[in-house]
Amino acid sequence: MTETTQQILSIENLDKAYGTVKILKNINVSIEPGEFLVLVGPSGCGKSTLLNCIAGLEESTAGDINIGGRSMIGVSPKDRDIAMVFQSYALYPTMTVGKNITFGMKVRGIPEEEQQAKLAEVAGLLQIDHLLDRKPSQLSGGQRQRVAMGRALVRDPQLFLFDEPLSNLDAKLRVEMRTEIKRLHQTLGASIVYVTHDQIEAMTLATKIVVMKDGVIQQVGTPNEIYNHPANMFVADFMGSPSMNLIPAQATSSGDGTKISIARTGGEYLTLSFDREIAGMNGSGAKEVILGLRPENITDPLSIVAQNGQLADCHIDVVEPAGSDTFVVTSLGGKQVTARLRADAEVVAGQNASLAFDLSKASVFEPESGARIA
Amino acid sequence: MTDMSMNNAQSEKSAARVRLAQRIALRFGLYALLIVFALYYLMPLFVMVTTSLKSLDEIRTGSLLSLPRELDFSSWATAWSSACTGIQCEGLRPFFWNSVLLSVPAVFLSTLLGAVNGYVLAQWRFKGSNVLFALMLFGCFIPFQVVILPMAMTLGVLKIAGTIGGLVFVHVVYGIGFTTLFFRNYYVTVPQELVKAAKVDGAGFFRIFFSIFLPISPPIIVVTVIWQFTQIWNDFLFGVSFSQAGTQPITVALNNIVNSTTGVKEYNVDMAAAIIAALPTLFVYVVAGKYFIRGLTAGSVKG
Numbered sequence: 001m002t003e004t005t006q007q008i009l010s011i012e013n014l015d016k017a018y019g020t021v022k023i024l025k026n027i028n029v030s031i032e033p034g035e036f037l038v039l040v041g042p043s044g045c046g047k048s049t050l051l052n053c054i055a056g057l058e059e060s061t062a063g064d065i066n067i068g069g070r071s072m073i074g075v076s077p078k079d080r081d082i083a084m085v086f087q088s089y090a091l092y093p094t095m096t097v098g099k100n101i102t103f104g105m106k107v108r109g110i111p112e113e114e115q116q117a118k119l120a121e122v123a124g125l126l127q128i129d130h131l132l133d134r135k136p137s138q139l140s141g142g143q144r145q146r147v148a149m150g151r152a153l154v155r156d157p158q159l160f161l162f163d164e165p166l167s168n169l170d171a172k173l174r175v176e177m178r179t180e181i182k183r184l185h186q187t188l189g190a191s192i193v194y195v196t197h198d199q200i201e202a203m204t205l206a207t208k209i210v211v212m213k214d215g216v217i218q219q220v221g222t223p224n225e226i227y228n229h230p231a232n233m234f235v236a237d238f239m240g241s242p243s244m245n246l247i248p249a250q251a252t253s254s255g256d257g258t259k260i261s262i263a264r265t266g267g268e269y270l271t272l273s274f275d276r277e278i279a280g281m282n283g284s285g286a287k288e289v290i291l292g293l294r295p296e297n298i299t300d301p302l303s304i305v306a307q308n309g310q311l312a313d314c315h316i317d318v319v320e321p322a323g324s325d326t327f328v329v330t331s332l333g334g335k336q337v338t339a340r341l342r343a344d345a346e347v348v349a350g351q352n353a354s355l356a357f358d359l360s361k362a363s364v365f366e367p368e369s370g371a372r373i374a
Numbered sequence: 375m376t377d378m379s380m381n382n383a384q385s386e387k388s389a390a391r392v393r394l395a396q397r398i399a400l401r402f403g404l405y406a407l408l409i410v411f412a413l414y415y416l417m418p419l420f421v422m423v424t425t426s427l428k429s430l431d432e433i434r435t436g437s438l439l440s441l442p443r444e445l446d447f448s449s450w451a452t453a454w455s456s457a458c459t460g461i462q463c464e465g466l467r468p469f470f471w472n473s474v475l476l477s478v479p480a481v482f483l484s485t486l487l488g489a490v491n492g493y494v495l496a497q498w499r500f501k502g503s504n505v506l507f508a509l510m511l512f513g514c515f516i517p518f519q520v521v522i523l524p525m526a527m528t529l530g531v532l533k534i535a536g537t538i539g540g541l542v543f544v545h546v547v548y549g550i551g552f553t554t555l556f557f558r559n560y561y562v563t564v565p566q567e568l569v570k571a572a573k574v575d576g577a578g579f580f581r582i583f584f585s586i587f588l589p590i591s592p593p594i595i596v597v598t599v600i601w602q603f604t605q606i607w608n609d610f611l612f613g614v615s616f617s618q619a620g621t622q623p624i625t626v627a628l629n630n631i632v633n634s635t636t637g638v639k640e641y642n643v644d645m646a647a648a649i650i651a652a653l654p655t656l657f658v659y660v661v662a663g664k665y666f667i668r669g670l671t672a673g674s675v676k677g
């Protein structure tokens with residue numbers, strides 16, 4: 001492979017099975033220097049397994065992993081030029097913080113002065129200087145997290161691997177550490193593979209997101225691509241909070257463009273015009289589809305984004321003020337549909353209100369396969 | 375209305391008093407029961423100690439439970455250095471050292487091997503490791519008597535029959551099942567990520583064992599050492615089966631002292647000898663008992 005030389009990591013056709021159970025299926029991923037790749041997916045989809053394969057802690061069943069252009073088949077974890085941060089932190093319980101951080105260098109036989117210089121540098125960077133003589137059991141969750149990162153940072157590796165490093169922290173600390181990790185990435189220009197099941201973490205940290213489900217990659221793209229052009233209904237549903245409305249509808253195409261009609265309670269239809277081609281319709285006929293609309297694309301008529309919106313009166317079932325926005329729930333196509341309105345929009349539960357539908361950012365999916373068709 | 379509320383308050387107060395009385399009575403009963411049991415268990419020890427300090431005359435004339443009229447330590451000296459164990463009359467002393475020479479290496483080796491085995495079975499699983507563990511567990515429950523014959527043949531083949539080394543071998547082999555079980559169950563609570571982190575840090579199998587696992591092991595080491603020491607020191611069957619004249623452990627010698635019937639039965643010497651034989655295990659319990667309880671109840675490694 002000639003191009004792999006400039007890639008930090010490239011995974012080709014990787015399979016992994018435990019006995020007869022296939023955990024990872026035909027994984028292909030690569031990252032460039034300085035990229036922050038986030039692997040996201042529900043628990044049990046094989047994210048940790050993939051990370052362990054990259055680290056060399058698990059053997060893959062088929063396929064190849066290249067790090068820095070070098071095939072990693074048969075290369076042990078210590079020779080892969082990687083560092084890893086674990087979900088449980090995995091600090092050595094009887095060693096002090098300082099010893100935890102320098103353990104790897106000690107094993108490698110790096111001179112004592114060099115170890116101490118590195119330790120001081122990393123401890124300063126992570127602001128854990130004052131903790132170096134403590135045992136892990138004397139640290140708070142956030143401090144343990146920092147020590148675990150310190151242990152990875154002293155290695156100065158080609159590639160950092162993070163396995164859900166923030167999932168054991170409380171909500172506030174998690175946001176703080178998220179920012180910190182992002183800052184570290186920017187200051188160090190490090191290449192990172194980061195695993196999480198939290199889609200918000202994925203969106204905020206990544207330069208590139210890989211969405212996985214049941215050991216299969218669903219989509220690879222920038223946060224923007226993943227959010228605005230989800231490749232299938234799983235990605236659409238998994239990424240974004242509140243999640244995308246997936247509304248059963250019927251698309252009809254004729255000479256004067258495409259229309260999408262949604263059944264409403266009482267037998268009427270809400271018909272909206274759609275300005276893109278739907279794959280497989282060839283500009284004519286009718287087709288059952290799933291219309292994917294994010295809550296922010298259904299809003300009140302006064303909001304600016306509603307300029308290219310199409311207005312419709314909807315019965316408001318529930319109003320949920322959230323401070324910065326007001327979420328309302330209405331019923332469309334037999335589904336509960338969430339719309340995001342201005343905080344001071346005047347809506348009352350149980351009454352009708354005019355909502356603006358912006359289909360320019362809508363996605364359309366094939367109901368059977370769930371694949372994106374527009 | 376004031377009447378009623380006063381009534382209420384009063385009845386509440388008396389109810390509280392009744393409850394308190396009940397609690398005290400319950401406590402009292404509990405302690406009484408515990409004291410009775412403690413006395414029951416201490417009685418044999420009391421009889422042993424007092425008998426060992428009496429003269430033979432007093433034993434013959436006095437009651438079993440009476441205190442000695444005057445303290446006579448001579449039977450302790452006899453038991454230690456001049457009681458007859460058959461034709462030889464050197465007391466327990468040489469056999470005591472046999473037992474020490476046998477127990478210390480056997481305890482050390484079986485504990486160390488158990489630790490390594492447990493480490494492998496808990497953290498370096500391989501195909502068939504669970505079957506192996508099940509077989510080792512099974513080994514714990516094979517009665518001593520069953521292994522005597524095959525073990526005798528094995529010792530013969532290895533040319534260590536009748537030696538202290540041979541007895542050490544027997545106890546190490548028989549003890550490994552238990553020590554492995556102890557360490558495996560202790561190490562299985564250690565998160566696997568710890569080993570992964572150490573591997574990424576570049577440490578190998580033994581480095582991880584000595585730098586990370588052994589330092590977290592004192593509680594389980596204490597448990598294992600107490601268990602093994604008690605087993606090996608108190609063992610009679612292996613001792614009597616696999617030793618010869620110069621290598622007999624103290625339990626065998628004690629049996630010989632008690633059973634050598636030359637003239638009158640010297641109960642005071644027998645009791646003193648029995649206590650001497652039991653002292654080392656008692657000593658280990660007292661020194662390490664605190665950790666014993668801690669090791670049995672604690673286990674997981676937090677942090």
Ligand SMILES: Nc1ncnc2c1ncn2[C@@H]1O[C@H](COP(=O)(O)OP(=O)(O)O)[C@@H](O)[C@H]1O
Binds near residue numbers: 018042
């Ligand atoms: N050592 C193993 N043996 C058998 N199955 C395993 C092993 N490790 C993980 N698995 C299975 O592989 C799947 C993926 O696990 P994992 O990679 O830990 O998921 P994630 O990190 O995405 O939550 C799970 O169904 C899990 O049960």
Ligand SMILES: [Mg+2]
Binds near residue numbers: 047164
């Ligand atoms: Mg995981």
